Amino acid sequence: MIDINIRVIPHSAQRYDTVGDWYYEGPNKLFIRVSELGDWRMEVAVAVHELVEWILCERGKITESEVDRFDKTFEGDGEPGDDPRAPYHRQHCIATGIERILIALLGVSWKVYDDKVNSLQHRQ
Numbered sequence: 001m002i003d004i005n006i007r008v009i010p011h012s013a014q015r016y017d018t019v020g021d022w023y024y025e026g027p028n029k030l031f032i033r034v035s036e037l038g039d040w041r042m043e044v045a046v047a048v049h050e051l052v053e054w055i056l057c058e059r060g061k062i063t064e065s066e067v068d069r070f071d072k073t074f075e076g077d078g079e080p081g082d083d084p085r086a087p088y089h090r091q092h093c094i095a096t097g098i099e100r101i102l103i104a105l106l107g108v109s110w111k112v113y114d115d116k117v118n119s120l121q122h123r124q
Contacts, residue, residue: 002028004051008043011035011120016072019117020046022054023064030054035120041106042113049099053081056091 015021019035032054034046057067066087074080081092103113 002030004030004032006032006034006047006051008034008036017121018071019120020050022050023068037116037120039108039116041103041108042116045099045103045106045108045113046117048102049095052095052098053088053091056094057088060088060091062088062091 011019014033014035015023019037021033023031023033025031032047032050034043034050037043037046057063070086070088071080074083074086076083079092079096080086081088081096083089086092100110103110
């Protein structure tokens with residue numbers, strides 16, 4: 001059984017410039033970290049995105065190190081996972097679709113959400 005730990009943290013405490021992150025600390029201990037966004041609905045949407053992405057990466061045998069290597073060396077516009085070269089591109093896009101549905105169901109404008117997420121990145 002896997003122990004999944006989800007926490008909201010200050011953006012400056014992220015491992016790198018990202019609003020959502022998943023990683024292992026020891027066998028069967030998954031950590032999901034979400035930057036503070038000032039609205040629990042937004043924070044939950046990021047957490048769900050990360051959880052879905054992790055599930056699909058596990059299913060597709062895409063490792064944490066493959067994802068981290070791509071994310072940490074990414075030089076482009078937007079989210080690293082949106083880049084078709086990302087080893088987890090498909091998994092990220094599916095997670096984003098679910099995230100969009102959740103944001104809509106929670107009554108948050110995607111533009112407001114996206115603007116808030118983008119306002120944190122590249123500001124550490």
